[in-house]
Amino acid sequence: MHPLLSTPTPIPRRKRKxxxxxxxxxxxxxxxxxxxxxxxxxxxxxxxxxxxxxxxxGAMLPKVLAGCLIGAFVALLLPRELxxxxxxxxxxxxxxxxxxVAGTIFPGGPITIYPVAAALLAVGADAxxxxxxxxxxxxxxxxxxxxxxxxxxxxxxVMWRIIAAVPLPIIGGLxxxxxxxxxxxxxxxxxxxxx
Numbered sequence: 648m649h650p651l652l653s654t655p656t657p658i659p660r661r662k663r664k665x666x667x668x669x670x671x672x673x674x675x676x677x678x679x680x681x682x683x684x685x686x687x688x689x690x691x692x693x694x695x696x697x698x699x700x701x702x703x704x705g706a707m708l709p710k711v712l713a714g715c716l717i718g719a720f721v722a723l724l725l726p727r728e729l730x731x732x733x734x735x736x737x738x739x740x741x742x743x744x745x746x747x748v749a750g751t752i753f754p755g756g757p758i759t760i761y762p763v764a765a766a767l768l769a770v771g772a773d774a775x776x777x778x779x780x781x782x783x784x785x786x787x788x789x790x791x792x793x794x795x796x797x798x799x800x801x802x803x804x805v806m807w808r809i810i811a812a813v814p815l816p817i818i819g820g821l822x823x824x825x826x827x828x829x830x831x832x833x834x835x836x837x838x839x840x841x842x
Contacts, residue, residue: 710758718762722769731771738776743820746776750783750816760784774827779820786812 685693734742746767753760764777787809796805 707758710756714755714758714762717759718766721763722766725766725770727770730767734767734772734776736773738773740817742773742776743779743817746772746779746820747783747787747813747816750780750785751787752789753780753784754790773824775820775824778823779816782819783816786815 681693681697684696732738733745738745750760753763760781764781767780768774768777792805792809796808
């Protein structure tokens with residue numbers, strides 16, 4: 648099989664820190680913006696924004712929890728051998744096509760799609776499949792087309808937009824596989840050179 652169409656076994660998961668550099672950057676931005684609003688608009692406006700944000704956090708928390716539980720259950724329910732065969736590194740274009748179709752028909756929003764993509768990775772799908780899955784949901788998801796695009800733009804627009812978007816998840820999946828293979832080769836060459 649052509650190396651661009653497949654990747655080796657899934658990437659081993661590394662232990663994550665509770666606070667990493669991205670968390671520190673976001674926390675710094677939040678504190679900086681809060682201080683700026685407090686100094687510019689006063690304590691009352693800063694407290695109003697904080698209360699509104701806490702309301703939003705409370706409304707989103709059950710959805711995020713449900714999305715994470717869906718991802719965890721998907722990881723437990725999907726048989727690893729089946730996922731590795733149809734969506735793993737050796738699945739080639741078939742895996743990307745399956746992921747594209749699955750992403751297109753998958754219901755829900757980003758709170759569900761990303762945990763499911765992470766669950767697919769955890770049970771043996773390769774990075775290209777995860778990219779194709781998320782990209783097809785983003786570009787060709789049926790719920791967006793039915794609820795938002797058809798009423799506003801009509802069937803001709805929706806049909807041509809989806810036709811134009813069909814190759815993009817597959818291209819994204821191939822690019823992800825290519826980038827991952829290049830990164831692995833570079834990493835292996837670095838380890839071999841340092842030994």
